[in-house]
Amino acid sequence: xxxxxxxxxxxxxxxxxxxxxxxxxxxxxxxxxxxxxxxxxxxxxxxxxxxxxxxxxxxxxxxxxxxxxxxxxxxxxxxxxxxxxxxxxxxxxxxxxxxxxxxxxxxxxxxxxxxxxxxxxxxxxxxxxxxxxxxxxxxxxxxxxxxxxxxxxxxxxxxxxxxxxxxxxxxxxxxxxxxxxxxxxxxxxxxxxxxxxxxxxxxxxxxxxxxxxxxxxxxxxxxxxxxxxxxxxxxxxxxxxxxxxxxxxxx
Amino acid sequence: xxxxxxxxxxxxxxxxxxxxxxxxxxxxxxxxxxxxxxxxxxxxxxxxxxxxxxxxxxxxxxxxxxxxxxxxxxxxxxxxxxxxxxxxxxxxxxxxxxxxxxxxxxxxxxxxxxxxxxxxxxxxxxxxxxxxxxxxxxxxxxxxxxxxxxxxxxxxxxxxxxxxxxxxxxxxxxxxxxxxxxxxxxxxxxxxxxxxxxxxxxxxxxxxxxxxxxxxxxxxxxxxxxxxxxxxxxxxxxxxxxxxxxxxxxx
Numbered sequence: 001x002x003x004x005x006x007x008x009x010x011x012x013x014x015x016x017x018x019x020x021x022x023x024x025x026x027x028x029x030x031x032x033x034x035x036x037x038x039x040x041x042x043x044x045x046x047x048x049x050x051x052x053x054x055x056x057x058x059x060x061x062x063x064x065x066x067x068x069x070x071x072x073x074x075x076x077x078x079x080x081x082x083x084x085x086x087x088x089x090x091x092x093x094x095x096x097x098x099x100x101x102x103x104x105x106x107x108x109x110x111x112x113x114x115x116x117x118x119x120x121x122x123x124x125x126x127x128x129x130x131x132x133x134x135x136x137x138x139x140x141x142x143x144x145x146x147x148x149x150x151x152x153x154x155x156x157x158x159x160x161x162x163x164x165x166x167x168x169x170x171x172x173x174x175x176x177x178x179x180x181x182x183x184x185x186x187x188x189x190x191x192x193x194x195x196x197x198x199x200x201x202x203x204x205x206x207x208x209x210x211x212x213x214x215x216x217x218x219x220x221x222x223x224x225x226x227x228x229x230x231x232x233x234x235x236x237x238x239x240x241x242x243x244x245x246x247x248x249x250x251x
Numbered sequence: 252x253x254x255x256x257x258x259x260x261x262x263x264x265x266x267x268x269x270x271x272x273x274x275x276x277x278x279x280x281x282x283x284x285x286x287x288x289x290x291x292x293x294x295x296x297x298x299x300x301x302x303x304x305x306x307x308x309x310x311x312x313x314x315x316x317x318x319x320x321x322x323x324x325x326x327x328x329x330x331x332x333x334x335x336x337x338x339x340x341x342x343x344x345x346x347x348x349x350x351x352x353x354x355x356x357x358x359x360x361x362x363x364x365x366x367x368x369x370x371x372x373x374x375x376x377x378x379x380x381x382x383x384x385x386x387x388x389x390x391x392x393x394x395x396x397x398x399x400x401x402x403x404x405x406x407x408x409x410x411x412x413x414x415x416x417x418x419x420x421x422x423x424x425x426x427x428x429x430x431x432x433x434x435x436x437x438x439x440x441x442x443x444x445x446x447x448x449x450x451x452x453x454x455x456x457x458x459x460x461x462x463x464x465x466x467x468x469x470x471x472x473x474x475x476x477x478x479x480x481x482x483x484x485x486x487x488x489x490x491x492x493x494x495x496x497x498x499x500x501x502x
Contacts, residue, residue, distance in 0.1 A: 024270040094377035115378035126345035127366035141413030145392035162392030165416020
């Protein structure tokens with residue numbers, strides 16, 4: 001069956017800045033016949049696919065399930081008529097990328113596919129903050145999660161355990177509920193004075209960082225957050241003073 | 252002070268394959284005067300720095316603190332004598348990259364620096380496995396941690412809480428103690444039948460995947476693991492059968 005179909009590459013477009021694309025992704029785009037891309041992907045990245053038919057498949061965080069089904073079908077159709085199909089997804093395809101539905105559709109249709117990893121938003125945020133997510137003596141683990149609701153709403157609260165269990169926690173999406181997220185984490189035992197950094201549009205020229213504590217976030221100190229944004233929680237995000245740095249560096 | 256010094260870029264070299272480098276990293280290497288690189292970084296990546304003096308600073312996982320102090324000093328010295336210095340680190344610099352020591356040294360010396368994120372090993376492993384780390388209904392969180400010991404050895408066991416708290420868990424390094432890691436996780440309440448996938452040398456041509464359950468791992472079913480490897484734990488790593496896939500895809 002495979003010989004009759006093209007091949008699909010599920011490709012991570014990285015966190016936003018066009019030059020945080022991988023060399024492999026750039027080459028695959030240049031060679032592609034068809035590209036299906038998320039609306040969040042930077043136009044300069046999409047433009048690398050000079051010879052391809054380019055199909056926008058909507059904004060990732062705004063998708064509903066019928067839209068996902070449409071993408072699955074469009075992907076299978078594209079591979080039935082073209083040799084090289086790129087499915088370009090924001091960040092990394094395997095982390096909050098809803099890739100499983102697309103993989104299921106490709107496998108069920110017997111279409112060959114490959115996955116090309118990308119730089120995920122949390123690491124772009126850490127670069128922006130110049131703060132390692134893990135650090136000797138301070139953090140040996142980091143959890144990435146999504147939150148859609150606070151405790152007691154009846155929805156899945158597994159994200160709370162993940163963030164509380166790790167030394168450093170990063171929440172993708174859901175930042176519009178930041179105050180409720182902070183309330184849930186404090187209720188689950190996370191220290192109220194845990195430092196928080198919110199990085200809006202990591203890696204973009206207009207990226208912005210907002211800082212507070214979990215308690216401050218719960219009190220509504222951060223009024224407005226521009227998306228996409230990641231919510232970074234943990235002792236590693238505390239402001240370090242210059243004197244402590246010089247001692248640490250042995251100067 | 253800054254005007255007298257060069258600038259340092261802490262750059263992620265990605266998981267291994269040379270073409271999983273970012274476009275930005277490739278450009279910075281081409282423009283660099285000096286490159287200090289981890290021994291694990293692929294020689295083809297280092298070779299991109301055509302005009303630079305190239306200094307190997309040893310294997311990341313084998314470093315001891317005197318070696319780290321040597322790297323910190325070499326980095327500061329390089330920036331005092333050259334305009335463009337690249338510190339090239341395996342994976343992403345902010346995740347298990349021991350970047351804090353180097354950042355402290357640069358800040359204490361008043362040297363300008365930037366961080367360039369990279370593709371981290373866990374995402375290369377997920378691409379290799381073609382398995383999303385998060386998946387609707389199955390996993391909404393993922394924890395990355397390092398383990399150096401089992402429970403009861405007196406060392407920090409925080410990594411256990413992180414892996415148990417998240418739906419999907421990835422252990423970087425420490426895979427030589429895989430059996431002890433599995434014993435610790437089962438003791439802490441992780442289900443014994445949780446699927447495990449070990450990905451050796453993710454993204455390299457000789458990458459290999461070993462599969463078992465947490466119980467199998469604890470029993471010593473996996474005898475030998477080639478490093479670098481990541482240990483992937485969670486329901487998302489269960490083998491899916493074709494019939495279930497066709498139902499999931501609505502075919």
